[in-house]
Amino acid sequence: MAVDLRNFYEEAREEYYQVLTPDGKCRHDDHRIDKQVMMDMFKYMLTCRIFDEKALILQRQGRIGTYASFKGQEACQVGGVLPLRSTDWLFPTYRDHGAMYTHGQTWKQIFLYWMGHMDGSITPEDKKIIPPAVPIATQLLHAVGTAWADKLDGKDNVSLVYFGDGATSEGDFHEALNFAGVYQTPTVFLCQNNGYAISVPFEKQSASKTIAQRGKAYDIEGIRIDGNDIFAVYLTVKRAIEKARKGEGPTLIEAVTTRFGSHTTADDAKKYRDQQAIEKEWAKNEDPLARLRLYLKNNDLLTDSEEKQWTEEMRKEIDEQFKEAENYPRPTVQQMFEHVYKEKTWTIAKQEKEFLQHLGKGGRSS
Ligand SMILES: Cc1ncc(C[n+]2csc(CCOP(=O)(O)OP(=O)(O)O)c2C)c(N)n1
Structure with a gap:
């Protein structure tokens, strides 16, 4: 029953673009990443890890709802959005809180989202961050739409869209790639x-050996990279963004990574995979944060005391953000009906009325 993910890693390692190796060394001299950017990468990944671990504990305490952990995917999420401009579009999924945070969303908002609060979907005014997509793959079409609109308006903005391997089995994935290829939209599919x-x-779920190869069918460049190597993610996405901005069309990037834990707090990964083997392999070779830490230490760019101090500051900040979220007014039942359409349709109004009557008679809201 449990699938041996070690084979997946072995195969993946053979044929993807990697810059930073698990022992913290660079394969290519050409990485040319600014030192400040490398430090930002480390700090963002560290705060992501601290947030994620705290969120899991809060869920177990019943203080937030079901939660989707992104531990293990920090390199994809931080490295992917760092090359964005504030006029670009970001389309995340329910697992991409690290991408949202790095692009400007606050932890408080992200906590509110996982507490089931509508206001958690409000994103910063000065950024184009779309609320997380829960229906699988729908956001890919939206990202082609915004990119196409910008292209028609003569703007050089780019749309970056995140999705998982499961999304590539949806019709929306293929429709999005088809339109992106036909209209040469400035979309980066990550x-x-x-x-x-x-x-x-x-x-x-797929007979294709890789996801990157699917780009060929739509005449879109497909690139397979090590998604646990933040340098490979950053450089590949940066190049794809620059290409899109110059009007040279979309790119499909497949970042091979690891979901360290369960799908969400509502499932148990041990039921369908060898969790122990994954954790062992991950700790040895795949932890993106450990890999960057090793590189920075190898190059005298980071000390233990610096990391300790940042960790304390980040913990404090995240604790404060959670306190604010917990003190935020509780959502009302009516809010559920408010933002479906700009103006309530008669069907929505009817449902709201009936639901309130149901509650008035002592019915449950969940
Ligand atoms: C259209 C649709 N079908 C099914 C689901 C139920 N569902 C939620 S998550 C998920 C798996 C998605 O896997 P993947 O795209 O690989 O992303 P990951 O969760 O691994 O980040 C499914 C099938 C859904 N949310 N939307």
Whole structure:
């Protein structure tokens, strides 16, 4: 029953673009990443890890709702959005809080979202961050739409869209790639291939050996990279963004990564995969944060005391953001009906009325 993910890693390692190796060394001299950018990468990934671990504890305490952990995917999320401009569009999924945070969303908002609060979907005024897509792959078409609109308006903005390997089996993925190819939209498709769509391993949902190769069918450049290597993610996405901005069309990036834990707090990964083997392999070779830490230390760019101090500051900040979220007024039942359409349709109004009557008679809201 449990699929051996070690084979997946072995195969993946053979044929992807990697810059930073698991022992913290650079394969290519050409990485040319600014020192300040490398420090930002480390700090963002560190705060992501701290947030994620705290969120899991809060869920177990019943203080936030179901939560989707992104531990293991920090390199994809931080490295992917750092090359964005504030006029670009970001389309995340329910697992991409790290991408949202790095692009300007606050932890408080992200906590509110996971507490089931509508206001958690309000994103910063000065950024084009779309609320997380829960229906799988729908956001890919939206990202082609915004990119096409910008192209028609003569603007050089880019749309960056995140999705998982499971999304590539949806019709929306293929429709989006088809339109992006036909209209040469400035869209960067960033697939985090973490090997699983909930309990379904990649080889059971697709006969394609890779996701990157699917670009060929639409005449879109497809690139497969090591998604646990933040340098490879950053450089590849940066290049794809620059290409799109110059009017040279879309790119499909497959970042091979790891979902360290369960799909969400509502499932148990041990039921369908060898979790122990994954954790062992991950700690040895795949932890993106450990890899960058090693590189920075190898090059005398980071000390233990600096990391300790940042960790304390970040913990404090995240604790404060959570306190604010917890003190935020509780959502009302009516809010559920408010933002479906700009103006309530009669059907929505009817549902709201009936639901309130149901509650008035002592019915439950969940
Ligand atoms: C259209 C649609 N079908 C099914 C689901 C149920 N569902 C939620 S997450 C998920 C798996 C998605 O896997 P993947 O795209 O690989 O992303 P990951 O969760 O691994 O980040 C499914 C099938 C959904 N949310 N939307």
